[in-house]
Amino acid sequence: xxSVSQHNHHVILSEAASLELGCNYSYGGTVNLFWYxxxxxxxxxxxxxxxxxxxxxKGIKGFEAEFIKSKFSFNLRKxxxxxxxxxxxxxxxxxxxxxxxxxGNQVVVIP
Amino acid sequence: xxxxxxxxxxxICKSGTSVKIECRSLDFQATTMFWYRQFPKQSLMxxxxxxxxxxxxxxxxxxxxxxxxxxxxxxLSTLTVTSAHPEDSSFYICSARLKGxxxxxxxxxxxxxxxxx
Numbered sequence: 001x002x003s004v005s006q007h008n009h010h011v012i013l014s015e016a017a018s019l020e021l022g023c024n025y026s027y028g029g030t031v032n033l034f035w036y037x038x039x040x041x042x043x044x045x046x047x048x049x050x051x052x053x054x055x056x057x058k059g060i061k062g063f064e065a066e067f068i069k070s071k072f073s074f075n076l077r078k079x080x081x082x083x084x085x086x087x088x089x090x091x092x093x094x095x096x097x098x099x100x101x102x103x104g105n106q107v108v109v110i111p
Numbered sequence: 112x113x114x115x116x117x118x119x120x121x122x123i124c125k126s127g128t129s130v131k132i133e134c135r136s137l138d139f140q141a142t143t144m145f146w147y148r149q150f151p152k153q154s155l156m157x158x159x160x161x162x163x164x165x166x167x168x169x170x171x172x173x174x175x176x177x178x179x180x181x182x183x184x185x186x187l188s189t190l191t192v193t194s195a196h197p198e199d200s201s202f203y204i205c206s207a208r209l210k211g212x213x214x215x216x217x218x219x220x221x222x223x224x225x226x227x228x
Binding site for chain 1: 117145153157160216217218219220
């Protein structure tokens with residue numbers, strides 16, 4: 001079964017700072033990779049996804065992620081965060097036809 | 112498009128009673144629906160996978176007699192928590208997969224906060 005690791009569970013940064021959230025997974029087969037965001041009081045929303053092709057994936061709201069197969073990683077980045085990016089971010093991996101989620105990163109952006 | 116709703120959004124029940132949570136795909140047909148449980152400050156844990164017209168597949172450690180799942184149509188799945196206890200208090204989230212979608216993608220509902228007193 002697949003597993004997902006996310007580090008730095010709590011991240012606090014100022015507006016305009018750059019954000020990078022790490023995601024590592026373990027799974028021996030072909031995977032599909034996702035980043036989801038959960039804003040306070042709202043449901044999970046898909047930020048971006050990777051199935052195949054260009055390993056640099058661009059998502060909504062200025063987010064991007066890079067799939068590095070050799071490192072089993074799918075890190076999320078945003079060059080300049082806004083206060084509205086305050087949320088919880090989950091990395092997820094699909095293998096064996098089920099999604100496995102990481103524990104999430106709680107990101108707080110200070111105005 | 113691809114909206115998933117859940118009802119109710121919040122429910123409080125007494126210990127020993129049963130609670131039913133509905134998950135609906137509003138504008139698409141979902142061959143497969145998933146039920147997750149999310150504890151505070153933790154990740155989503157898959158409880159079961161529900162395929163329309165067949166029995167749900169439960170993850171290891173999830174009691175199938177306690178968490179009854181029914182997927183009677185392509186747009187509706189229900190989760191019934193039977194004989195609920197305080198330890199069942201949690202946030203329950205469903206998701207749905209589009210019928211015919213080749214690539215794997217799930218759309219999530221807003222979740223149901225269950226509190227058992």
